[in-house]
Amino acid sequence: MSAARCALVFAVLPLFAGCGMLASSPETPKVSTVGMLRMQGDLTGAGGQLLFQPCNEQRRYVVKDRDNTGILQEATSLAGADGKVFADLRGTFAASKAANSDGQLDLHQLYRVERPANACGDMNFKRLTLHANGNGPAWNVNVSGKGMVVERDGQPPLALPYVEEQMPDGRFSISTEANNQRIELWVAPQRCVDSVNGSVQHLSAELRINGQTQRGCGYYGGSRDD
Template sequence: MSVVRTALVCSLLPLFAGCQWLGLQSQAPARVSTASMVRMQGDLTGEAGKLLFEPCHERRRYVVLDRGATGILQEAASLADSQNRVFADLRGHFTASKAAGSDGQLDLHQLYRVERTGTACEDPNFKRLTLHAEGLDPVWSVNVSGKGMIIDVAGQPPVALPYLEEQLPDGRFNLSSEANGQRVELWVAPQRCVDSKNGAVRHLSAELRVNGTTVRGCGYYGGARND
C-alpha cells in the first residue's frame, strides 16, 4: 500500500471501522431511486475520521455518509494524491448541518466516477453530454449528446453519427448507427470499471464495435443524463 493511500485510510480509520460494522448488519441495502437527488462533482478529502466532499468551485464541505454502499472510501484511498485528495462525481441528498468542520451532510447513493485530481472540474463538454466512454488498444473515445455521437479512434479522423438507443434488462443499453457506411454499436452496462491507463474508477463498462472490430473500456453518464 502506498504512503498516500495509507495516510488517507489512517485518517479515516474510525469511519472505516463503522462502515465494516454496518456492512455486517446490512449486506444488501434496498435500491433507492436517485431521480430526486442532486448530482455534483468535486474533491474528496479525509480529515479527523471523516470523509469530506467539496463541490467544484465552492468552499462548502459536506460530511459523506455512504448510504448506497458505493465503496467510496476504498475507491478514494486507492487514488489519493499527496494531499489525500481525489476527484469524485456523485449523487445524493445534501443537507445543511451545524456540525463543526463542515457545512452539511451528503447522504451518498450513486457514485459515477473517482479519479486523481486534475482538470475534471473544468471540463467544458460535461454538461452537454449524456455519455462518455473510452478505452485503450487502440486509444478510443465516444462522446454522446442529444445531437449524436462522436467516435474518435487513434490514427483516424473523428466520426460524427446519429444513433438509436435500445434499453435492455438490468440497466444495460445499446447505442447503434449504420449511417455514412459505418456499422457502429456501443454496448453499455452498469458495472464497476477501472481505467487501465490511470486507475480511474467508472460506474459503467463499455464495448465499442466498429465495422466488426471490438474494443473495450469504461464510461460514465454526462451531465445531460439524469440517471
C-alpha cells in the same frame, strides 16, 4: 502505499472497516433520485471523516455512504499527492452541526472517482448524456442529444447520428450504420477500472466497429438524469 494514500486512510480510519467495495455490494432496490443532486468535486479525509468539497466552492460536506458504494476504498487507491481525489456523485445534501463541515452528504450513487486533474473544468460534461473510453488502442466516445462522436487512435473523429436501445437488465446500446460502418457501443451498469489511469467508473463499455470489439469504461454525462 504512498504517503497521500496513507494520509487518507488514517484520516478516515474509523469508517474503513464498515465500508464495502462497490463490486461486492449486495443488490438493493433502486432508490428514487427525487430531491437528490449530482455534483462533482474533491474528496479528502480529516478528523475521522470523509469530506466532499464541490467544484468551485468552499463548502465541505461529511460523506455518509448510505448505499455502500465503496467510496472510501476507491478514493484511497487514487489519492493524489495532497490526499485528494476527484469524485462525481449523487446524493442528498443537508445542513449539519458536524465539526469542521458545512453539512452532510447522504451518498447514494457513485459515478466515478479519479485522480485530481482538470475534471472540474470540463466544459463538455454538462451537454453529454454519456462518455465512454478504452485503451489498446485508445478510443473515446461522447454522446449527446445532437449525436455521437467516435474518436480512435490514428483515425479522424466521426460525428454520427445514433439510435439508443434499452435492455431489461439495465444495459443499453448506442448504434449507427452511417458512413457505411456498423458501430455499436454497448453499456452495462457495472464497476469498471480504467487500465491506464486507474479511474473507477460506474459503467462498463464495449465498442464494436465492423465486428471488432474493444472494451472500456463509461459514465453518464451531466444531461442524463439516471
